[in-house]
Amino acid sequence: MTGLATLLVLADGRLPAGGHAHSGGLEAAVSSGRLRDLAGLSGFLRGRLATTGRITAAFAAAACVAARTVRAADADADADADAGHDDALDRHRLDALDEGLDARTPSPALRRASRVQGRALLRAGRAIWSVDPAQRDRHHPVALGIVAAAAGLPPAEAAVAGAYGTVSGPASAAVRLLGLDPYGVHSLLAELAGECDRLAALAAARAGDPIDLLPADSAPLLEIGAEVHANWEVRLFAS
Amino acid sequence: MRAQARIVAVADPVRGTRLAAMRGEPPLLPRRTFPSDSEGEVQLHLVGGAAGPLGGDDLRIEIEVGPDARLCVRSVAASLALPGPAGGQSRLHITARVAAGGRLRWLPEPLIGAAGCDHRTVTSIALAEGATLLWREELVCGRYAEPVGDVRIETTLRYGGRTLLRNDLAVGPRASGWSGPAVLDGARAVGSLLVVDPAWSDATSQEPTRCVWMAGPDDGSGRPDSAGGPTGVRRAAPEHSTAAVLPLAGGPAMLVNAVGADPRAVRARLDRLSVRRYVPERTARFRAIPIARVSPAASSATAGDAE
């Protein structure tokens, strides 16, 4: 079952999951003078999608697969106490995916930002869908997979929400910070839509891979910029 | 061309460390070099025996450091990834294993990706708990005024069985947005230094929250701006955000990342932020100082005075 409208709810920038306070590294790039205009934003979004976006899609899809299995096992257990399903492997897989994101996020500031957004998304997921209350402290992509599973979405849709979110967040921040033409900014997002779909399909196809083989593409200036940003006295965005 | 090199260092009661194996074939030729470290470290250089890597090459380097042995591997010159005569990807696989109490320093010269190249380096480092590591990786995007080909560097660090770092870097025509402001922002050189020191095990149980020091512009004058605000937060000049020290989660390790206009700028930033004495190079007076005996938090005091 795919629920296109449910996907829209999950991917909507207005979902109360804390996203509006995060710029995805854009504020740091703007303040350092690396990003001034629409052309700069285009390069920024492409680089972010190819790195953070690819990882987010892969881990959201993988977490969605694991979370769906856990949910199915829980449902079986509810229906029949003697079902004896062992879903420990999939619960362990969620923990391992979380560690996998630690290993892909050398910047402590980015790890904190990811967990803050993960917590906020799980809070929304608990309120809106039936997310397991034990799931509280997760990296954002893992949280996205868990919430997507609770919303009944398949892994590819968790992944596309993840990939799109890594560019729509900074795009919206660019409108607010730089006053860029919103039509121009959304044209960039529309241009990247095909790439989001492609990354999501790849992510879903590899959702069961060993964690060390999942994508790990890094963006050195996002990492460096996040550390610089976290040490500012005054900033508009949390990351 | 297929080539393989294998280096095995083991502890020796008299000399500290001896080489139980050191063999290679062109273009991977290890040569014992001197002086060795006074702490019983054995040093060797990889001497390029042919151009390359060229497209189609498949090169493998295997390094093993036994318990309490100390090994340092360098290279005599930068390597240059070039397109092969028949096309195809060049590949370099580096596998390193270090036992508890062992120490490996991998400090080669940069890799330069030439126009049209298609190169992939896959590094897999497995440390036993209690092993020490210093691992440098530098990439230059093209020779002078030349666009870079496709280069992909994939790094996996495991410590005591847990993966502490999975970090890939892709540049070139196939890597979308790589020269944009999120990834390298037009910088032609990028580098990292991976430091693992079991002595940090206690210190890093809680993530240090202030862990960035600024590398300044290319004159190397950058240092922490100590002008604290009302809450005492260290604030750095944002326009020079080109390097950072990143304590990793889950183990006693940190990654130092730097970008720059050229490899010299990157090397200077890496050295400055990692405290120069981690990398003794030719400076004899630093030799006796043990590697990585400064915690990430404590090294802030010395980050500025290395230059």
Add this chain to the structure above:
Amino acid sequence: MRPDPQVQNGTGSHDHGTGPHEHAVDEVPHTHPDPGVDPHAPLTSPVPGTTRPVRVGIGGPVGSGKTALVAALCRALGDELRLAVVTNDIYTTEDADFLLRNGVLPADRIRAVETGCCPHTAIRDDISANLDAVEDLEVSLGPLDLVLVESGGDNLTATFSRGLVDHQIFVVDVAGGDKVPRKGGPGVTSADLLVINKTDLAPLVGADLSVMARDSAARRGDLPTVFLSLVDDPVAGMVADWVRGLLPARTDRRGGPAKLVP
């Protein structure tokens, strides 16, 4: 010229009810929740075995004196209540720093929330960061009686979500013009308490406080309004009393009637 600085209306028990009432012809029939009463089920505290603190939001336009009011309330209530503050600033730590500099609360009782250029989003549309901050305070400090959530300066339409606060105070100042209450907007019309601040400036800016009193009464029905000058009353006594009235009777409160060990 200056009205008696006291609560103008709203002396307590009003029966707004949630039942049917008169509607205009073009209106969809609906019910109004009782103002000042959180229609949501009480949220559980992250600290097991405790009830969560009362949360009071303080909003209002830029420069109307929200932070100064928070500081005054901290002075007035800091010794008798277990109190913490969350600030939502445009620039993250500005207001938190003001509170720290003024020494009204220790640093561990203040949290600053980043708002991504949109303070009203963080207090109304996406309250997750604020909820995290409130819960972090409860976890790190133990049970609390009161959390003040200060909005970043925004416009007249910015109000707090009922999912974030139990009660809200809207602060305007006389220097913003005596027509502000007449203009209305959700903050002026629906806040549980309207504070008209800086009354000491009224003669200087030619603001007519009686006009402001009349307009707020017209806009706000039975909801209370307070005229305040922190120059004359540095602990904002009327507002502090109003806040005290929001708290459930408790026996374990510091300075409370029966001093039990918390």
